[in-house]
Amino acid sequence: MTTNAPLIDIRNVVKHFGSVIALSGVSLTVNRGEVMCLLGDNGAGKSTLIKTLAGVHQPTSGEFLVDGRHVTFTSPRDALDAGIATVYQDLAMIPLMSVTRNFFMGREPVKGMWPFRYVDFDHCNEVTQEEMHKIGIDVRDPNQAVGTLSGGERQCVAIARAVYFGAKVLILDEPTSALGVAQTSMVLKYIHQVRQKGLGVIFITHNVRHAYAVGDRFTVLNRGKTLGTYAKSEIQIDELQNLMAGGKELQVLSSDLGGMV
């Protein structure tokens, strides 16, 4: 194991969809115990980038290293096996299914001999209850439907699931964008907790405040390119905002609206 190498190291990744150039040379690293924020406005290429990292898309060219080793993912399963788990904003949980069934979805532990192999749901319920307790979500009954949880709780369950199943890198796709203030702080708190466990986190957002609250480093993406990566000590929140919005316009707008953007 090359422990000094970054968990994820991508160099000059290019992705074309036909004639559309979605990514034109993106480089990014994520280390252990670090929250790397990926910022960018709509259409900057954030989604394409994370889908490439998650194995949904294959890059047109560029290098992709995990733990210092070159990898090629052909499916989301490959990425999962390499320890890269992606938590999608609204596609993480199935509301009609119970918390337990969601938690173990796709990775149900089985017991017994084929064809009588079954899932030990009692054990699953216990594990779920315990994991939920660890992150401070008091699930009264792990058999209750995920639909009864709040948006923030759902995001936390999705993250807890990824952590429980041994993810080394978490990719969080706008986990806070649909949430209220209290819910957001719950999710951000949990992201911080995950970082302390030594996982690498890629936190995608277009909300600079949310990013600045937990981020260690910030990579700004614009028009399929990285505008740069900055450590928290190197950059102020306003600069980050301007960088992300592509400069002056927002500042003008901001002063027009009395600094409310």
Add this chain to the structure above:
Amino acid sequence: MVDVSQPTAPMTSPVGGVSARPARDERLKEASFVTKAMRRPELGALAGLVLVTIFFLSTADPSMFTLAGLMNILSPAAQLGILAIAAAMLMIGGEFDLSIGSMVAFAGLVFGSFVIITDWPLLLAIPATLIVAGLLGGVNGQIVIRTKLPSFIVTLAFLFILRGLSLVGLKWATGGSTQMRGIGAEAGESYVREIFSGVAFEGVFSWLAAQDLIAKFPNGMPTVTGVPVSIIWFVVFAAAATWILLRTRVGNWIFAAGGDPNAARNSGVPVDRVKTGLFMLTACAAALVAILTVLDAGSTDARRGFQKEFEAIIAAVIGGCLLTGGYGSAIGAFFGAIIFGMVSIGLTYTRFDSDWFQVFLGAMLLLAVLFNNFIRRKVTGER
């Protein structure tokens, strides 16, 4: 979105502390009793069955609830039920199959041809019929998955294709008739046949009659000689399907595939394989019903299974399946099918015109859909 002027979550507090969020949980607690009771999708069907039973107990001739009467109710319920349970599993998996009724006719033709034309023994003809049906189901599934068209439309096409093929095939095989006779005679008697036709537990019933525990004819023979095997198949299939849905990994995948295929795929669930498997299962269930009925009647015809696809889907919906998938139960479809059998046969025991059946059917469906919708909102906490 207008943001707060402070960063929302200052990260000063050490981690590991359990965050307290009391207000919301209090409300959850209140609802949890009701939600818990309603979490069972089959609740509605069970309640419906109780209501229907009460209705017939008070209006129908008492002979309806004798052993013979119950067998009368359960026989059609069993044939429909086998289809309904498969349809329910497919619906939970997020798809429809409108071609199962036609598949019954087509599989009947295939089975009859294997027995009469190629002269195969049942031991060969039955698995061969199931394989042909399974492959056709797989084709259905693959078309739905690859084209991403709604299964409603794709299988509607197969409803007509298979019905038409049954007609054409029957005429071709019999030289112009839409009925194929003599299958029962050609199949002969064998252990394999015992599994698929006639009655089971004859010894038990004779013994019960000898002990005067059940009704018998003056010559000592019980009035009901045994349980029709289709009922045994029905019960076994219901139990197996329930176990698969609730206790196995595949069951979890079926719920996931129907609940949200994208989320399921992202979690590593082989959604396409699950759906294809369900289409194959549904087709095989139709073939099983074809084999059971053809062996019982000794013949097959082109109208077999006519409109059974709708009845099966209605039974599944009465059993708690949501039309949008991801929710439902096999045991609910089991009860739904029994409700069907009870009403269709039961009306003849009453003084009501038995054509009320269709009115009842529609009303029951509407009620079930409204009820299911209400339940779904309860379960998911939607407002």
